[in-house]
Amino acid sequence: MHHQSQPKLISGNANLSLARAISRRVSMSRGMSVGLVDARVERFADQEIFVEVYENVRGEDMFIVQSTSNPANDNLMELLIMADALRRSSASRVTGVLPYFGYARQDRRAKARTPISAKLVANMIAASGIDRVLTMDLHAAQIQGFFDIPVDNLYASPVFALDIRHKFKKKLDKVTVVSPDVGGVARARELASRIGCALAIVDKRREKAGEVAEMTVIGDVAGQTCIIVDDICDTAGTLVKAADTLLGEGAKEVHAYITHGVLSGPAVGRITNSAMKSLVITDSIEPSEEVKKADNIRIVPTAPMFAQAILNIWNGTSVSSLFNHEALEAIYEGTY
Known part of the structure; x- marks a missing residue:
């Protein structure tokens, strides 16, 4: 069990509305406010990405919410740079929450002289200091094997x-x-x-x-x-x-x-x-x-499922329980 009182969430610009919805669901489950960590993720004039985290994250269990969707390259770089900022700020663990994992369709060499970009992206994510990945419906299940860090793949x-x-x-x-x-x-x-x-x-x-x-x-x-x-x-x-x-x-x-x-x-x-x-x-x-x-x-909405998965990872309990629609029924109560 972690010594922190709550998980800490931070978001890039890819899907801020989902990140806010996840933080609201985590707050409801914890019975206390778990807001997004105050940070700025912006562009210099030449489009280089700059990240500054305004809160102390030393020793914290951090979750970066960032889909690598269109514009895929910008959103991927935001994720990597945010991970580097958190690592250098002494976060104890960094989990990349990627509701959508871009480049997943480039998961094999269909013909000669082509890349396996999904593997390259997996290497970059691990090299940036991310300790584990939480994602949903990977295009191909074997992409989990491209990572040398734990990957939790949720299902829609x-x-x-x-x-x-x-x-x-x-x-x-x-x-x-x-x-x-x-x-x-x-x-x-x-x-x-x-x-x-x-x-x-x-x-x-x-x-x-x-x-x-x-x-x-x-x-x-x-x-x-x-x-x-x-x-x-x-x-x-x-x-x-x-x-x-x-x-x-x-x-x-x-x-x-x-x-x-x-x-x-x-x-x-x-x-x-x-x-x-x-x-x-x-x-x-x-x-x-x-x-x-x-x-x-x-x-x-996927926020109820992602919020529960984040809490399970933070608590050190099973994420695979969320593969069951009976378990999700309680989480989604009131949605239907």
């Missing part, structure tokens, strides 16, 4: 399961969970088993990066409410085409549950104009005003 599927049970409670027998590609089958199967429904797969063939040539549905979706589940939605091209393919196979309606709403470029417009009834994302990435205004995009 228990939170999604709660949401689906609430939103579709009268027609769960008519719900089919769909993986938008063969690589995401394990994620989709896991969610399907949580809510006790059928599973289908959309098999896609790519001609070149960013373009999908053809899609085939494996499984019977006729008359079903289809829920596409995936970890990342970037330009939404694949997602919208998968929804059209499912409707073409006789699906009654299509919804999507995606952990990380990257939503680059034309994504929001594509989703708004698509045949999909709704897209549900988490707030792992700070949603833009365009995303907030979109009628068929809904955001579920």
Whole structure:
């Protein structure tokens, strides 16, 4: 058990609203105010990042909340420089809380003379003085092995399961969970088993990066409410085409549950104009005003889960208890 009276949270500029929500949840659980540590994280005129921590953090258990989302390089550098500032200020332990871990899609060499950038980023994070990482829905589970420090990878599927049970409670027998590609089958199967429904797969063939040539549905979706589940939605091209393919196979309606709403470029417009009834994302990435205004995009909060995980790490208790939707039900009480 730590001698500190409470964990200390600090945030970069990537997702301040989530960091504040986490600090509120930690305060509620602790029965005392656990605000974000006062610091400035800003740019010099030449865009170099500068960090100054205004509070004493000597001997403290520090948690840096910072998604490495767009602009990925700026947010990653903020994380590394904040970690260095805390290390040099004699913090006893530094945990990087990365709700979204950028560069995760570069996790292997798909062809010759290409980098494995996810491994490089893992090396940089460990070298900056971060002792452990807390993240959610890594693009590939093996990325945990890229780190030589402990990595706790939380899952959005228990939170999604709660949401689906609430939103579709009268027609769960008519719900089919769909993986938008063969690589995401394990994620989709896991969610399907949580809510006790059928599973289908959309098999896609790519001609070149960013373009999908053809899609085939494996499984019977006729008359079903289809829920596409995936970890990342970037330009939404694949997602919208998968929804059209499912409707073409006789699906009654299509919804999507995606952990990380990257939503680059034309994504929001594509989703708004698509045949999909709704897209549900988490707030792992700070949603833009365009995303907030979109009628068929809904955001579920991750602060209750991250706050509990931070308290469990600080207390030295199990984080894997949060993989269970029954355990999360108590944490999310009042949200649904």
